Amino acid sequence: MEFAALAERAERVAANDGDIETTLAVADLLADAGAADRDEDDGTEPDGSTDDLPVVVRFLLGRVFPAHDTRTLDVGPALCREAIARAAGQNVSAADVEDRLAERGEIGAVAAEYDFGGQQGLAAFGSGRDALTVAALDAELRDLAAESGDGSESRKRDALFGLFTRCSPSEAAFLARLVLGEMRLGVGEGTVRDAVAEAFLVRDETPKDADAEAADEPRLAAPEDAVAAVERALQVTNDYGRVAVRARDEGLAGLREESLRVGRPVQAMLAQAGTATDAVDAFGEVAVETKFDGARVQVHYDPGTDGDSALGPRLYSRNMDDVTEALPEIVEFVAERVDVPAILDGEVVAVDEEGNPLPFQEVLRRFRRKHDVDRMRETVSLRLHAFDCLHADGDDLLDRPLRDRHERLRRVLPDAAADLTLADDPRAIAAAERTALDAGHEGVMLKNPDAAYTPGDRGRDWLKRKPDVETLDAVVVGAEWGEGRRAELFGTFLLAVRAEDDASDAPDRDAADRDDDDLAPAGYATVGKVATGITDEALADLTERLEPHVVDETGTTVAFDPELVVEVGYEDIQTSPTYSAGYALRFPRFVGVREDKGVDDADSLARVRRLAGDD
Numbered sequence: 001m002e003f004a005a006l007a008e009r010a011e012r013v014a015a016n017d018g019d020i021e022t023t024l025a026v027a028d029l030l031a032d033a034g035a036a037d038r039d040e041d042d043g044t045e046p047d048g049s050t051d052d053l054p055v056v057v058r059f060l061l062g063r064v065f066p067a068h069d070t071r072t073l074d075v076g077p078a079l080c081r082e083a084i085a086r087a088a089g090q091n092v093s094a095a096d097v098e099d100r101l102a103e104r105g106e107i108g109a110v111a112a113e114y115d116f117g118g119q120q121g122l123a124a125f126g127s128g129r130d131a132l133t134v135a136a137l138d139a140e141l142r143d144l145a146a147e148s149g150d151g152s153e154s155r156k157r158d159a160l161f162g163l164f165t166r167c168s169p170s171e172a173a174f175l176a177r178l179v180l181g182e183m184r185l186g187v188g189e190g191t192v193r194d195a196v197a198e199a200f201l202v203r204d205e206t207p208k209d210a211d212a213e214a215a216d217e218p219r220l221a222a223p224e225d226a227v228a229a230v231e232r233a234l235q236v237t238n239d240y241g242r243v244a245v246r247a248r249d250e251g252l253a254g255l256r257e258e259s260l261r262v263g264r265p266v267q268a269m270l271a272q273a274g275t276a277t278d279a280v281d282a283f284g285e286v287a288v289e290t291k292f293d294g295a296r297v298q299v300h301y302d303p304g305t306d307g308d309s310a311l312g313p314r315l316y317s318r319n320m321d322d323v324t325e326a327l328p329e330i331v332e333f334v335a336e337r338v339d340v341p342a343i344l345d346g347e348v349v350a351v352d353e354e355g356n357p358l359p360f361q362e363v364l365r366r367f368r369r370k371h372d373v374d375r376m377r378e379t380v381s382l383r384l385h386a387f388d389c390l391h392a393d394g395d396d397l398l399d400r401p402l403r404d405r406h407e408r409l410r411r412v413l414p415d416a417a418a419d420l421t422l423a424d425d426p427r428a429i430a431a432a433e434r435t436a437l438d439a440g441h442e443g444v445m446l447k448n449p450d451a452a453y454t455p456g457d458r459g460r461d462w463l464k465r466k467p468d469v470e471t472l473d474a475v476v477v478g479a480e481w482g483e484g485r486r487a488e489l490f491g492t493f494l495l496a497v498r499a500e501d502d503a504s505d506a507p508d509r510d511a512a513d514r515d516d517d518d519l520a521p522a523g524y525a526t527v528g529k530v531a532t533g534i535t536d537e538a539l540a541d542l543t544e545r546l547e548p549h550v551v552d553e554t555g556t557t558v559a560f561d562p563e564l565v566v567e568v569g570y571e572d573i574q575t576s577p578t579y580s581a582g583y584a585l586r587f588p589r590f591v592g593v594r595e596d597k598g599v600d601d602a603d604s605l606a607r608v609r610r611l612a613g614d615d
C-alpha cells in the first residue's frame with residue numbers, strides 16, 4: 001500500500017464524527033490494506049513482515065512497534081522540528097517551525113504547510129516522485145529506531161529529513177504525528193479492536209486457511225463474539241498488528257489459539273478503590289492481601305532444560321518497560337528459585353536492614369536506573385512480593401480463579417508469594433488492614449477469589465483499600481430515599497461544611513448559580529454525598545434522627561435543617577463544579593455520627609481548602 005493512500009484515508013477517517021462511522025471507516029481501511037497485500041503477495045511471511053496490515057494497524061495507533069516491544073523511535077519534538085525545517089528549505093529554521101507550532105498547536109498541521117523540496121509538486125502530477133510505501137516507511141523507521149551511540153541523534157535527524165522530503169502534505173502530517181506518537185485521528189485502541197472484528201470476523205469475505213476451515217468454526221461471528229475474541233487475543237499478545245493478521249488469516253479459531261508467551265509482557269490488571277463492606281457485599285468471601293507500597297513488576301522467566309536457560313529472568317514495569325537491568329538482585333532471586341517457565345505479577349519494595357518496608361520513593365531510586373546500578377544496590381535494598389501467577393510450566397492461568405492462580409504461585413515461588421487470606425466479615429478485613437499498616441505497608445487489596453486475571457482492566461474484582469488520609473466532620477443537609485428493600489430509609493446523604501466563617505470566600509448562594517442538587521442552607525457549602533460504609537442499623541438510626549428535620553422534599557430528594565454531624569473518610573479532595581464548596585470528596589465513606597459535636601463544631605470550608613492543598 002502506498003503511504004499516500006494511507007495518509008489520505010486516515011484524513012477521511014479523522015473527519016468522521018460518530019464512533020460507529022469511525023469504526024466502519026477503519027474497518028474498510030484495514031480490509032483494503034489486508035486485501036491489497038494478499039493480491040500482490042500471496043507468500044506473506046508468518047510473522048507478517050511483508051504484510052501491510054500489521055503496519056497499518058500499528059500506524060493508526062501511532063506506533064511503529066507493538067506495545068510489548070520495548071524498542072522506541074526516541075524522536076523528540078525538537079528533533080522532529082529540525083528535520084521538518086531542513087526539508088522545508090534553506091529559508092526555514094527550526095525556530096520558524098516552532099513559531100508555527102505555537103500558532104497551529106499541532107505538529108501535523110505545521111508539517112502539512114511546508115513545500116518539501118518541490119517533491120510534492122511533481123507528485124501532484126503523478127510523476128517523478130519516488131512513492132513511499134507503507135512497508136518502506138516502516139522499514140526506515142525501524143532502522144531509525146535501531147540507531148544508537150555517538151552521532152545517532154544526527155543520523156536520526158538525517159533519516160527523518162530524508163523521509164519528509166518524500167512526503168506530500170498529508171503524508172508529512174501523518175509522518176510527523178506518527179514519529180511523535182500523537183496521531184489525533186480519533187482512533188483509539190477500542191476502535192481498532194472493533195474494526196478488526198468488523199473487517200475480518202463479521203463481514204469478511206476472504207476464505208480462512210484450511211486449518212481454520214477444518215476446525216469447523218463458523219466463518220463469520222456475531223459482532224459481540226467477534227469483539228470478545230479480538231479483545232482476548234489482544235490481552236494475551238499485546239500486539240494489534242499480529243491480532244489483525246491472525247483474525248484475517250485464521251478467523252476465530254486462530255484468535256483462540258493465541259496464548260501468553262514468556263518474555264512478552266501483558267498489561268497489568270488494575271484496581272478500583274473500595275471498602276471492606278463493598279468487597280463483602282460484592283464477593284461474599286474476600287481474598288485479602290497486603291497492599292505493598294512499591295513498584296509493579298511482571299516477572300518472565302524460562303529456566304530452560306538441563307540448566308540451559310532459554311530466557312533469563314526479564315522484569316517489566318507496569319507500562320511494560322524492560323527494567324531488568326536496574327534490578328539485578330530480583331533477577332538473581334528469581335533465577336535461583338524458579339524452575340519452570342513462568343509469568344508472575346508482583347510488587348518490588350524497598351526495605352531497610354531488618355527487612356521492613358520503606359516508602360515508595362525509595363524504590364524509585366532504583367527502578368529505572370541505567371547507571372550506577374551496583375552502587376545503588378548497596379544503598380537501597382529491594383524485595384519482591386509476588387501476588388499472582390499468569391503462566392506456569394506451559395499452563396496459561398489467566399482464566400483460572402485467583403485462588404487457583406495463587407496456589408500455583410505458592411508452588412512456583414514460595415519464598416516471595418504474598419499471603420492471601422480469605423475473610424467474609426468487614427471486621428476481620430479491618431484487622432488485616434491494621435496488621436498490614438502496623439507492618440509499614442500501604443493497606444490491603446481486596447480481591448474476588450473467583451475472578452480471572454483480566455490484563456489492562458481496572459474492574460471491580462480488585463479493590464484497593466487504603467487508610468483515609470483524614471476524616472472530615474460534615475453536616476448532613478440532604479438525603480435521597482433508598483431503593484428496593486431500603487425504600488423506607490434514606491440511602492445517600494448530602495454533606496456540607498460550614499462556610500460562614502470566611503464570608504469573603506463563602507460560595508455565591510445566588511439561586512442562578514446553584515446546582516439543582518445543592519440543598520445547602522445559607523452558611524453551608526456542600527462537598528459530596530456519602531452512601532458507602534453505612535450498615536443497615538446505622539441507616540435506620542440516621543433515618544429516624546433526620547426525618548424530623550426535613551424542610552423540603554422534591555421527588556426522592558429531601559433537604560434537612562442542619563442538625564447532625566457525621567464523620568466521613570475519603571481518599572482525596574478534588575476541585576469540582578458539582579458542589580457549592582467548589583470541592584468534592586473522592587470515595588467518601590461513612591465512619592459514624594459525631595455525637596459529641598454540634599453543627600458549629602463541624603469542619604469549615606477553609607479546612608477543606610487546606611486539605612485540598614489550596615491554602
Ligand SMILES: Nc1ncnc2c1ncn2[C@@H]1O[C@H](COP(=O)(O)OP(=O)(O)OP(=O)(O)O)[C@@H](O)[C@H]1O
Pocket residue numbers: 268269270271272289290291292293294295296318347387418445464
Ligand atoms: N497485593 C497486591 N495486589 C495487587 N496490586 C498491588 C498489591 N500490592 C500492591 N499493589 C500495587 O497497587 C496497585 C493497584 O492499584 P491501582 O491499580 O489503582 O494502581 P495505582 O493507580 O498505581 O494506584 P496506587 O497509587 O494506589 O498504587 C498495583 O498496580 C500494584 O502496583
